[in-house]
Amino acid sequence: MSSMNGTWRLSGAWLVGLIAAGLCSSGLAAQTRVLTAQDYARAERFLPYRTLPLVDHDVQKVKWLDDGHFWYRDHDADGDHFMQMDIADGKAAPAFDQAKLAFALGKAGGQPVDASKFPHAFDYSVKPDGRLDVRLDDKHYLCDLKDAGTCEAKAGHTGKDAAADEPGVLSPDGKSEAFIRDWNLWLRDVASGRETRLTSDGVEDFGYATDNAGWKHTDHAILEWSPDSSRIATFQQDQRKTGEMYLIRTRVGHPELLKWKYPLVGDKHVTMIERVIIDVAAKKVVRLKMPPDQHRSSLCDDVSCGPDGGWDDVKWAPDGSTLAFVSTSRDHRHEWFRIANATTGAVRTVFDEVVPTWYESGNGAVNWRYLPATHEAIWFSERSNWGQLYLVDLATGKFKHAITRGEGNVTEVLKVDPKTRTVWFRGVGRTPGVNPYYQQFWKVSLEGGQPTLLTPEAADHTISLSPDGKAFVDAYSTPTTPPVTVLRDADDGHALATVARADISRLKASGWVPPIPFTVKARDGKTELYGMMFKPTNFDPSKKYPLIDYVYPGPQTGSVRGRSFAPSRSDHQAMAELGFIVIALDGMGTPWRSKAFHDAYFEHVEDNTLPDQVGAIRQLAAKYPWVDLDRVGIWGHSGGGNATAGAMFHYPDFFKVGWAESGNHDNREYEDDWAEKWQGLLVTGKDGKSNYDAQANQDFARNLKGHLMLTYGTLDDNVPPSNTLLVVQALIKANRDFDMIAIPDVHHGYAAATPYVTRRRWDYFVQYLAGDTPPKAYELKPWPWL
Template structure:
């Protein structure tokens, strides 16, 4: 019996009967329809032509290269910036043959397993990333090799892996006369003329050692800076791979994995005068309780050395500058916040030879903007940008012309506030010049010489267009590619609908998109499924055209379309607590990860239902992966009266179990009650609705024990749920690797059973 008929009052029963007659529900999909839906991406992804990815310039600025869609797949094309002549970037067949050999699996010429590369040398070598590994391939001899990264790994950047030897090759001074390295945990130098070894430090030990990977020589070879390190906690996550490929017995795997609250490496910058042997400990009063210090970098004049400092808890960031002659340090610039300083928005450019001026990105007025800082005293000389909009990226700082090229969103009123546009502005804030006028989301790359930019723009309903522009004023030089989606449209593709509604404050627009079944009938009633990712580090509703992602757990349009075609309306929303709007918008997430923007999301759903009678808010499901998995579980824990079913992938369900870097950024340090408040383990007894947990056994991003701790808590609370553990599955299980079709089918069947009428 349809759930709508199970009402207590006679009036409710009558209303439900009338609703069922006037707005009939769709019949449940057959197994054949489900399997066809699972294959939708495979059927559609090669139907477009001339859809270009953002361009990469050659180092000499004479050409640029991009990937684009062609008959049968994708091809890389290089364009001469002066003549606009187009040629293949390399021999795709020969490269595919070599990758087939070295990878041990078939690689097709028009389906190479990378989306971008860079030229090295005289355009005879290309470099790219594949399976999170760096590769270099000669495109003369067509030979490829994986790049081995030298040095000691660090767990999430803050704890050195002491099981791996540090890279202790001698660091040669700029004048070539001396070289520095570590011997017996202490810093030494070798005079190259005589071979004599001179010990510069005597206070190093195994528990407080000098790290050779931090050695930095001054340009005049007189000074060097190095960090003395007191190691942090070597926490290791251990995973059992139950069904390794090619063998019967399981394998135990171990990973350095610092978690919130763990002790991080303590780094003490030490300055040495190589001529006199003087050793100066840099006073840590300016950088107490450091979460991390950047590698030391010498200014061009050799008079000062600088490093970046992030305080534990992420509420303060500084550039510390040290005078080489005296060893005295000062804060060249300081950024502080009551909540957090957003790591991904940090930008600094030290001007000239001495760093006396610094271009600095700051959210101090509530929006991310650029400032010109006096690096000698740390004060603002002048603002460069201002307004209720966000600087998203800095492309280029031209010190000679005192101009900046940058991307921003939200400047053009009446547009989607997430659309990026590009601009040029002078250091004093004058002559702000728009460079990309089309009402769309733009991604631009500047030529190294600063003359041109390649602007690739699109919307979810407008395929990619790439234009070569003058960087001075944005004037179009030539259209390079225009996407053709005629065959995709003929196959049934329809772009998603963009919709905005007011958030919890009654004023702020919350933006989302809607994907309907291809056989959508407005007279019918459809259950709704929300695809959620609510991490504070970004916004997630697609703004560009390319709709092809992986089905389960993905955030792309075709995966949502495949699910919608089974009788759902599928949506995605950016609620408060996500990035790329004001700081106040993002600050909602501070020590409040359980919020996930749900007050805004629920209002958005209700506003859509008020406009569209087919949108049934009595039957809303939700799915997401990683932080989206955590949000999915929390939807059923904290908003179970609204959300009725959820599929949660690889969630960080208790932030105390997850990586130190992401969680201390948003929940702070020390670990406090806010971690427990967001915990799906602590609140498991609150579960309402139907839950399907999916986890990759070998997740190296989120400790898979987090999922099993939720399972334990749900069992203890006597809660029913479904669980799928994927042997050998990584964090990307069901999205970019693993048994995608199987997991996609299981998710579809779960929602059909949970949300559609009997």
Template sequence: MKKIFALAAFTLLCLSLNGQGTLQDYRRADSCRTLYKGKVYNAPDKFQWIAGSHTFWYKNNTRTGKEFMLVDAEKNSQRKAFDHARMAQALSAKLRKPMRAQDLPLQDVEFAKDHKSIKFTIDSARISCLLPACQCAVEKVIPESKPESYWGNAFDEGSSHPQKSADSLWLAFVKEHNVFIQSRKTKETFQLSYDGNSGDFYSSYITWSPDSKKLVAYKVTRGQTRVMYMIESSPTDQLQPKLQQREYLKPGDALPHKQPQLFLIDSKKHVPISDELFAQQFSLGDVRWNKDSRFFTFEFNERGHQTYRILKVDATTGGVSIVVDEKSETFIDYSGKRYRHDLSESNQILWASERSGWNHLYLYDVATGKPVNPVTSGEWVVREVVHVDEAKRQVIFAASGLDKDQDPYLVQYCVVNLDGTGFRRLTTSNTNHVASFSDDHLYFVDHASRVDLAPISSVIETATGKTRMEIQKADLTDLLGAGWRMPEVFSAKGRDGKTDIWGIIIRPSKIDENRKYPVIEMIYAGPQSFYVGKSFTERYNSMSALAELGFIVVQLDGMGTSWRSKAFHDVCWKNLKDAGFADRIAWIKAAGEKYRYVDTENMGLFGGSAGGQNAAGGVIFHPEFYKAAVASCGCHDNRMDKMWWNEQWMGYPIGPHYAESSNVVNAPKLGGNLLLIVGELDDNVDPASTYQLANALIKAGKDFELITVPGMGHSGGGEYGERKRRDFFVRTLLHREPPSWKESYPSK
């Protein structure tokens, strides 16, 4: 009997010393937020060019502290921007509080072109200093910034001020729902429209023609107003709860209808414009006059996002014609890939489109409404237009997917002529490039790295693509010495057996390859982008902390997310429940085949917002694979969430496919462990969406956990939610009781 007790005690001791989900693991997990902080040196990632020069500054993090550096791209030289000790002394005296030369808290820094002075902000003071003497003076005290307006507020069509004509002779304004103009010389007023009323009114956003002889104003038919209500249970200024409300349009709600109207100033004539080509509106806007005032253009986004047009209106007749007619059988990604540049001298438009199946640039002739030529082409995507040089008729742009044997999300920079010739790469290394260009685009700073490769920052000459000088190369010695493990970039075939799916694997710092480690996926499958980081960072706090508890933590981008081919993206259309799960499962199984310690039979996942919908969807639609999920602030039924995001991917009108993708409707299918977290004041995703899922689960007799965080908005529950998430996975995947918080977080 004594031998049995001794053996049991020995086993428990071994588990506690080298276990999973133990007290030691918890304390190591909690240390992730501080253990690795500040241990990467010489890795600046922001570079600010000084206006009108070939000099830029950056803030470097060295072993001895922060250093502000100046770099001259022409002279291939860099130096400290000022005497840091002298600056600290000057600021300490001026602000009457101690400043450390190694940690100067300078924000919003501006250097003079001659480098003889510098301006910056400390706290609420805007300070100017002469260099090199560091003679400093407080220029002004910056007032507290007003809180940003709520994103869901309806556009206020009446908030614009009177609009002055280009020749300054007239003012245009709206009064009693109609358009008026007033002579600035004689003060005589003329009414231009007579058909406005409270239901069909004229917007005060008015656009004058360059010759001041015409103007455009929108006539607006009001849409629907929907209000979302939230109870603030624990306000800080009173005992009793408060009712809060927000404007919040949801899929299917009625939108306003806009109709541009043309007015001729000399004749005081109102020219109506037919809405035949822009009747079913999601949005209408971006009025632009051509420079000779013969016509104006505006953009039309059709409800359902399967048609997007640039329309041209004749400034004499009001006739409407199509310049660009973008159509899709699924959706047009207006919210993520729209790009337009009007060339001032050639009456042409540079336009981005996925019509070839890949996001590329096209040149259009405004006069004929015909495409002139594709500017870029190939099985890769244009990610961003950096600069259009109209004189050289050349475009500098960022692209990804250029190298078939590499991660297709890595950004490279390129140049091409507007006629499609002269394509040239400015960067070529197998890294993710982040470029900062000088004002004249003759030079750029290239910050090149990968999640598994330390960054190098260099100055590159745009004309040749040659590196002029290396600025900094990151030092990871202390970070690796502290036990940090580099994430592994991993790719495997997706559901079709052909397409590569890319992601990362994060392991515990003290991994025992003879053990089995459950897998937890951090999921976010929102179609607006992709989510696995591509540049180096040591900040994987939530994922690293979970790994330290004894898990393999992964993140990947499945089909239905953006910035691959159009076909890759289209998987999400009217099908958000898909969330790339077939690709995710194939990828995770491939990782399990490669590494025997990866336990693919013991899977969990967590996410917030769209990721909250995805996480719950994992244990609802794929309970045979996912055993446990934590879903924070999720949009569990796309009819309950914000209009613009959900109609972009789920389409319009509302059909049965919305219910098919609903976690709420499909709640009876729940087959795994589920923890729901929601903030009571979430005004991004309606909190009722989480409560409705809880209600459906209760009615279906399903066991689950629900945490509502008082006073919290759109989040994963803050530190409290993070702790609950860790404990939940330890219980459900490691099958052991977590240590008490008093032991796990003694310093808290």
């Protein structure tokens, strides 16, 4: 391999023969090109921060102000425009005076705000008196745009920034925020800022509403307010016996030790929760009459799954008298639907479901619902091999009937109207001939029957439903066609108004080309797999191109990451510009298809969809002569980092170059919830062997033949650095050459170091897979959102 660095002297004849052969003994191309800074600059044009601003009228955010009005952020060559639409007439007008608001926010916050480019995290609602309730990153303001326009930090948020350090969960009536302080739950009056302590027995590692899943630990409170704002459902989280994780911050002088609770696979003592209901007015804690529950969710690997917080598996009755919740076993195979009396704390188990692999309640949000008025519940199950909805009698715990049937999944229930007995839901794979990953929007009666399709276009639909459920905003697109955003009637789906039609003229003028969707057969030779291909814009079919496989194996998601339009998908097109074919493929074992498809490598996470990745690349090479099967590389982050190292160790003659970022290389060194769901509970025999041995990348490191780069953040509190260091230790012991970059003081994502790591990754594949010479120390521009 050292010959790649030019340290060997070769005779002229031998060198000519080597070039003529086109490949060196390792299967990599001899160096033939010297790339310039201009080549990298051309690639940089295809990064998201360069392409996103070139898409006009792609509505990125929609928020309903009330049943009849919503605002949205539009964009064109002049910048961002905040518009408000009245659904009665379908007309839109500026939502507010942007210049005035930007000036007022800049004056209040001490930092100028660009009126044409508000921060991505900008959000607002309208108070009854017409003032704007604005959230700007972690800050919160009340803004009056009358006259000159003024903004003031919201009451109670001065001095110590409570919005950032003690974020509150707003009550339904908008009068109070519940937050955590010193392991107890407190209440903050929104109008006056007055604070009241609700609990007093919370102590370190046994606190109320605390958000700590090990891999995630924040200051946000996890709780659910009752609809009348009189009660709070939450828990006291017991981590007193949970093991700790340690990291050290880079500094001059004595090291700073960071530690927090982080349960691992197989630990005897893991985090548990004791469920409680708090009477707000009486400041009374009612502890539910049941043993401590597992810190588990029916949806994800935390009790709070959504980006906006909340407690997914908890639903109040409208009158706040009872509380329905779902308990999940440690291995995610057993679910219990329970109802608690909010006054007494008495708990009744209504029904349960046991599955042979793992249970999930939907995609994006839990799909079960509590309908106490009719003593019913909606339950989501994959018992038919597809994710469907079922109606349950809460008096008997018996299933009445299936609400949805047939092939295809219900992915997310968006609304239930108990009065009309109607359910609105997103679904995939339910329309023959339509890409099975395209989400469409449906409604169906609780009595069952044929669902009504509300979004007929063969495209991926993003839905925002009005509060009263009578209308919805629908942005539909495909990976190759830009979005059209329309306002529709929720009864039959007919269009009420066009909100915006995206225009990609400026994007095309920059040289952009769309990705190429493709299908191949899975490992079983029958199942269709769907992927995306990216080719250089100066593609020459007479040439042979090395191929780079971007991989994220799941099982909770896949490599392609959505089928809506995106002008850039990661840096796939940018890498293609450097002389590669780049692909992303969702292999068997990833979600959105049938339950059997998702179960493909249950209890064998070392599979990582790699049989499908290898099979797909071979099929593409057989179909396209310009794919060079002798020069295949692979890269990925997190689970993709795990899969990349696994590919280099288990398929060392196929994958020649790998770039593995922050991989969970041995899930016994990762948080308990994720791996115990997909791999099962740790079982160790008398011989010391366990069901986790085959998934440990370090045990196969000796098989490495090609070039492997390992990267990680030294403060990675999601996948601890020890995961990578186990592989490093094994590679050294096996006397294998490898490369490594440790990025100081960054977490699971690389933050401001991302452009540097991206450029180094480009260099690595250019040098070792293409056999070319990268430009010296090209510097990518800082990315605005880092």
